[in-house]
Amino acid sequence: MTTPPTCDCPEPDARTRGGLSRRAFLRASTAVGALAALSGPLMSTRLAFATAGLPYTGDVLVVISLRGGFDGLSAIVPAGDPAYYAARPNIAVPAAQLLDRGTMFGLHPALAPLLPYWRAGTFGAVHAVGQTDATRSHFSSLEEMERAAPGTSLRTGWLDRTLGVRGGGSTFQAAVLGSTMISQSLSGPTREIAMVDIDSFRLDGDPTINARRAQALQTVYAAAPTNMAAPASTALGALTTTAAIKAGGNVTGNGAVYPTTPLAKALREVSRLIKASAGLQIACVDYDDWDMHIGLGKPAAGGAMNDHLATLAGAMAAFAQDLGSLMSRVTVVTLSEFGRRLAENGSGGTDHGHGNAVLLLGGGVVGGKVHGPWPGLAPAALDSGDLRGQTDYRDVLGEVLQKRCRIDSLSTVFPGFAAAPLGVVRQRP
Amino acid sequence: MTRRRVLGVAATGVAAAAALPVLGAFPASAAATTQGSYLNGDPLLHLLRRTTYGTTPALIAEARSLGAAAWLNQQLAPSLINDSTCDGVVARFPNLTSSISQVRADYPAGSWQVMFDLGRATLTRAAWSKRQLFEVMVDFWSNHLNITCPSSDVWESRHRFDADVIRPHALGRFSNMLVASSLHPAMLRYLNNNVSRKESPNENFGRELLELHSVGVDGGYSEADVRTSALVMTGCTVDAATGAFLYSPDWHYTGPVSLLGWSADNATGEAGLSVVLSYLRYLAAHPSTARHIATKLATRFVSDQPSAALIQSLANVYLRNGTLIVPVLRALFASAEFQASVGSKVRRPYEDIIATVRTLGIAPDVTGTPGIEGLYWIASSAGQAPLAWHVVDGYPDVAEAWQSASGVLRRWNAHMQLAAPWWPPTLVRLPPRQLLPALLPATWGGVVDALATRLLGQTLSAADNAVALTFIQKAATDTVVASDSWLGWQLPYLVGFILDLPYHGLR
Numbered sequence: 001m002t003t004p005p006t007c008d009c010p011e012p013d014a015r016t017r018g019g020l021s022r023r024a025f026l027r028a029s030t031a032v033g034a035l036a037a038l039s040g041p042l043m044s045t046r047l048a049f050a051t052a053g054l055p056y057t058g059d060v061l062v063v064i065s066l067r068g069g070f071d072g073l074s075a076i077v078p079a080g081d082p083a084y085y086a087a088r089p090n091i092a093v094p095a096a097q098l099l100d101r102g103t104m105f106g107l108h109p110a111l112a113p114l115l116p117y118w119r120a121g122t123f124g125a126v127h128a129v130g131q132t133d134a135t136r137s138h139f140s141s142l143e144e145m146e147r148a149a150p151g152t153s154l155r156t157g158w159l160d161r162t163l164g165v166r167g168g169g170s171t172f173q174a175a176v177l178g179s180t181m182i183s184q185s186l187s188g189p190t191r192e193i194a195m196v197d198i199d200s201f202r203l204d205g206d207p208t209i210n211a212r213r214a215q216a217l218q219t220v221y222a223a224a225p226t227n228m229a230a231p232a233s234t235a236l237g238a239l240t241t242t243a244a245i246k247a248g249g250n251v252t253g254n255g256a257v258y259p260t261t262p263l264a265k266a267l268r269e270v271s272r273l274i275k276a277s278a279g280l281q282i283a284c285v286d287y288d289d290w291d292m293h294i295g296l297g298k299p300a301a302g303g304a305m306n307d308h309l310a311t312l313a314g315a316m317a318a319f320a321q322d323l324g325s326l327m328s329r330v331t332v333v334t335l336s337e338f339g340r341r342l343a344e345n346g347s348g349g350t351d352h353g354h355g356n357a358v359l360l361l362g363g364g365v366v367g368g369k370v371h372g373p374w375p376g377l378a379p380a381a382l383d384s385g386d387l388r389g390q391t392d393y394r395d396v397l398g399e400v401l402q403k404r405c406r407i408d409s410l411s412t413v414f415p416g417f418a419a420a421p422l423g424v425v426r427q428r429p
Numbered sequence: 430m431t432r433r434r435v436l437g438v439a440a441t442g443v444a445a446a447a448a449l450p451v452l453g454a455f456p457a458s459a460a461a462t463t464q465g466s467y468l469n470g471d472p473l474l475h476l477l478r479r480t481t482y483g484t485t486p487a488l489i490a491e492a493r494s495l496g497a498a499a500w501l502n503q504q505l506a507p508s509l510i511n512d513s514t515c516d517g518v519v520a521r522f523p524n525l526t527s528s529i530s531q532v533r534a535d536y537p538a539g540s541w542q543v544m545f546d547l548g549r550a551t552l553t554r555a556a557w558s559k560r561q562l563f564e565v566m567v568d569f570w571s572n573h574l575n576i577t578c579p580s581s582d583v584w585e586s587r588h589r590f591d592a593d594v595i596r597p598h599a600l601g602r603f604s605n606m607l608v609a610s611s612l613h614p615a616m617l618r619y620l621n622n623n624v625s626r627k628e629s630p631n632e633n634f635g636r637e638l639l640e641l642h643s644v645g646v647d648g649g650y651s652e653a654d655v656r657t658s659a660l661v662m663t664g665c666t667v668d669a670a671t672g673a674f675l676y677s678p679d680w681h682y683t684g685p686v687s688l689l690g691w692s693a694d695n696a697t698g699e700a701g702l703s704v705v706l707s708y709l710r711y712l713a714a715h716p717s718t719a720r721h722i723a724t725k726l727a728t729r730f731v732s733d734q735p736s737a738a739l740i741q742s743l744a745n746v747y748l749r750n751g752t753l754i755v756p757v758l759r760a761l762f763a764s765a766e767f768q769a770s771v772g773s774k775v776r777r778p779y780e781d782i783i784a785t786v787r788t789l790g791i792a793p794d795v796t797g798t799p800g801i802e803g804l805y806w807i808a809s810s811a812g813q814a815p816l817a818w819h820v821v822d823g824y825p826d827v828a829e830a831w832q833s834a835s836g837v838l839r840r841w842n843a844h845m846q847l848a849a850p851w852w853p854p855t856l857v858r859l860p861p862r863q864l865l866p867a868l869l870p871a872t873w874g875g876v877v878d879a880l881a882t883r884l885l886g887q888t889l890s891a892a893d894n895a896v897a898l899t900f901i902q903k904a905a906t907d908t909v910v911a912s913d914s915w916l917g918w919q920l921p922y923l924v925g926f927i928l929d930l931p932y933h934g935l936r
Binding site: 067068136137138139140176179180181182187193194195196200201202203204205206209212213215216217219220221223224225227228230231232234235238288289291293294345346347349351352384 | 455462463464621624625626628629630631632633636640646652655775778810811812819820821822828829830831832833834835836837838839841842845846849851892893896897899900919922925926929930931934
């Protein structure tokens with residue numbers, strides 16, 4: 001990421017920035033008492049957001065990247081297609097174990113935590129989703145998916161271009177949680193913040209000296225090349241907000257209890273940013289390790305796929321419960337670089353495939369069903385032994401962006417692509 | 430990019446302005462600086478920053494007395510460098526000399542201990558080995574042939590991969606390294622070739638062998654070639670009883686095979702291993718492999734976007750020398766593009782932390798390894814524990830991949846933890862005051878200059894020097910009084926601040 005090319009938001013004098021505000025916060029929290037500590041900085045935070053351009057009124061888009069090649073056929077099981085059971089004698093999910101089995105599809109039993117949302121119509125799926133360029137390389141496929149501009153020489157990511165179209169935005173407009181790395185989908189000129197978590201986002205040591213240190217560093221890095229300036233300035237500028245959010249505590253809503261997994265922890269941090277009105281528009285969270293070439297396992301505790309799906313569903317369900325009514329302005333989408341081959345291999349796993357399932361959770365989601373045309377699993381319908389990518393993943397994302405995230409035209413986000421909406425989300429009022 | 434823009438990025442906290450303490454205004458920095466302009470252009474310092482994990486006063490003095498060429502020659506023949514002190518520290522991880530069967534005997538229920546030992550020993554060598562370029566190359570190849578350490582399939586064998594594949598060949602012949610890697614139980618397990626049989630090939634290794642280890646993703650192969658690559662490698666497995674490499678003729682696919690201009694009759698399972706060796710040696714010497722490795726070396730040592738001309742010339746050296754690595758490195762360091770690339774590489778978190786340890790003159794624990802374990806944890810929390818990249822392709826080596834706000838704060842916090850010295854407490858440190866000359870400079874301008882020179886091997890720019898003085902609320906010409914708190918309890922904050930600056934963030 002780099003600094004924005006166009007945003008020239010009104011700012012007070014540079015000398016009032018940086019760590020000094022953190023110092024002020026610390027002073028307030030010790031001298032004035034808890035109430036002041038809570039309300040003052042939060043108010044200042046919101047003030048700062050308000051100056052950063054028109055407030056964003058669309059959904060917060062949460063992208064969970066299932067890196068490694070998610071087996072959509074195990075998650076949203078095409079039980080009505082006999083070829084599924086024929087191709088996977090050892091690892092298919094028995095029809096009797098599926099949740100809410102319809103004529104074609106049923107949910108893997110490990111998705112049980114999301115079943116209430118499925119039934120309430122706020123959790124849904126799209127199947128047989130793929131990319132135009134069906135490479136089976138993890139790295140090429142991920143890069144192409146996150147660039148989302150096949151046939152062009154663009155080097156930016158689709159989420160970066162989404163932010164670019166909107167313009168403005170706060171330090172927290174786009175956040176990567178749970179990682180110190182930036183997703184390629186955010187690569188490009190608009191700014192984002194990568195943080196492991198909110199509580200550890202601080203400068204260690206004497207607060208008074210650190211306030212001066214932060215201010216001095218801000219001055220030096222202001223003149224540094226973008227590569228170095230952007231993360232440093234973002235870090236320094238975010239310290240006040242993270243201090244304010246920390247002071248606001250970390251109590252979940254509606255009695256939600258997050259599992260102890262890294263994914264759940266990261267989603268909990270996303271929830272904190274949403275609840276703090278930190279200006280979040282896009283959040284990226286990774287959950288990798290889906291590359292199950294061996295031992296995909298049985299649909300029971302201890303099975304690799306089972307446990308991964310349980311982790312995913314448990315975290316997503318806790319997130320939805322925590323946010324409660326705020327989910328009306330949140331859309332969660334899962335993406336993976338490719339699906340797995342239809343046929344199991346000799347080691348009880350699956351090799352790299354193509355077509356995949358995309359999962360959607362949110363107040364605007366048309367859930368409780370599997371969207372998208374189903375190409376079938378008959379030999380003639382397959383693409384080199386893989387489920388066909390019948391629906392371009394940009395159709396799904398494009399519809400979410402247009403109906404939920406205030407993107408009118410997709411021509412910049414997905415250049416040269418005419419998205420065909422499937423009806424996966426409702427138009428946001 | 431203007432200063433105002435960057436500050437705009439940092440917009441938060443309006444209400445706090447009233448709390449501004451009275452202090453000198455921070456001077457405006459000069460307009461946009463290039464990375465290269467931060468660093469002294471001294472070619473020797475440039476060579477040292479690139480070929481080591483960071484300079485120390487002793488290293489700079491040694492290299493100056495030898496001269497760049499002789500110093501580089503020494504580094505390229507690491508076995509002749511006496512490294513007994515560091516070896517003695519590494520010996521505190523005795524598991525690393527164990528065979529696979531010994532590890533199994535020592536940990537009958539399985540354990541990640543030996544893998545963590547390897548990560549910590551790797552960090553120990555990066556920080557304190559005199560064979561610095563060798564350690565940089567070990568890191569390079571460990572990432573090129575990445576086997577995530579720790580990861581469960583390789584708990585008993587990952588350290589053997591380091592000892593038997595990477596270290597023997599890191600400055601040897603790539604062809605030999607590729608063969609050793611492809612027949613090593615750790616690699617075979619990590620990429621599932623151990624379960625790949627003719628009737629049910631597992632493509633994981635066959636694909637990454639092409640895409641990551643040899644010709645590269647643009648190397649000109651098709652999906653059918655991936656299948657063939659997997660079929661050729663069938664039969665290369667791991668003996669479950671011993672954990673050792675096993676060639677199983679019955680599992681090997683037979684019949685004619687060809688890809689990328691290589692072919693073999695491959696008529697019998699018995700002759701299959703010789704077909705595998707022929708395939709691996711062919712791949713190692715393929716022109717696409719030469720370009721792939723040349724690109725990665727140039728990206729490691731020159732810049733994030735090395736020129737096509739440099740890549741091709743290094744690839745030619747690689748091919749002319751039968752995949753020998755040292756001639757490629759010599760050509761790289763002698764190239765005009767290398768000489769001109771001062772400051773073009775950004776230090777990754779692990780490199781920043783190890784360079785901090787080195788420049789502060791921090792030594793390992795007197796006994797035991799708790800301090801080393803603490804350093805490993807610091808690197809891990811900053812996003813880069815050694816050998817631990819979580820997927821197959823190795824840590825990225827370009828600045829764009831590391832632009833994390835959390836990562837920046839954790840590095841700055843590490844500077845303070847190490848300089849203060851707060852943690853890890855058992856590492857042996859100099860008192861911060863000893864980072865300054867015994868005879869103190871007469872003025873505060875002189876103190877900042879002396880400290881920067883000690884830590885960075887050079888002084889700060891005039892603008893940054895002025896910022897540093899404002900930070901400590903001194904004027905350049907103010908007289909130094911030895912009892913000043915900035916020479917006492919506050920001194921680590923000045924040390925940390927200097928390490929936080931862009932200079933130390935570059936290599």
